[in-house]
Amino acid sequence: MTPETLDQERLDEPWQELLQAAEAARERAYAPYSRFLVGAAVRAGSGRIYTGANVENASSGLTVCAERVALWKAVSEGERRFEALALITAPGATPCGACRQVLAEFQSGLPILVADTAGRAWLTSLAVLLPDAFPHVTYGEGPTLEIDPGAGSPEPDA
Numbered sequence: 001m002t003p004e005t006l007d008q009e010r011l012d013e014p015w016q017e018l019l020q021a022a023e024a025a026r027e028r029a030y031a032p033y034s035r036f037l038v039g040a041a042v043r044a045g046s047g048r049i050y051t052g053a054n055v056e057n058a059s060s061g062l063t064v065c066a067e068r069v070a071l072w073k074a075v076s077e078g079e080r081r082f083e084a085l086a087l088i089t090a091p092g093a094t095p096c097g098a099c100r101q102v103l104a105e106f107q108s109g110l111p112i113l114v115a116d117t118a119g120r121a122w123l124t125s126l127a128v129l130l131p132d133a134f135p136h137v138t139y140g141e142g143p144t145l146e147i148d149p150g151a152g153s154p155e156p157d158a
């Protein structure tokens, strides 16, 4: 289901603040190969906002997405809980699959604002974008999984 299209200027103050941080980060993207500029901003449990931009590499596989840059900055500063993520690209792209899984490591239901550069936005969540994330694994005497019973998909039709 496609979420409702929102007008960025009508977002509430916390989302506007997060989106503005993502827009500023997008200006700092290092994307000389694709020229696909991405900015992300995540609000951590402490209230602090961490930003990220995509950082490309001539060896394409080494490129890192804006969302992961923002999240890794926050985690490396001691943050472990996250409240919201804003992401902005020219066409309003959602986070890639790799970033969805990385975000799910910390907050399975993270609210996500996806924005384009034409003033539109869409509010979604990680639970919608990645309903069956790889679960947390406890390693040691035989790995065990921590399944979030609320995050699973319904039983398939017989």
Ligand SMILES: [Zn+2]
Pocket (backbone or CB within 6 Å): 065, 066, 067, 068, 095, 096, 097, 098, 099, 100
């Ligand atoms: Zn990504």
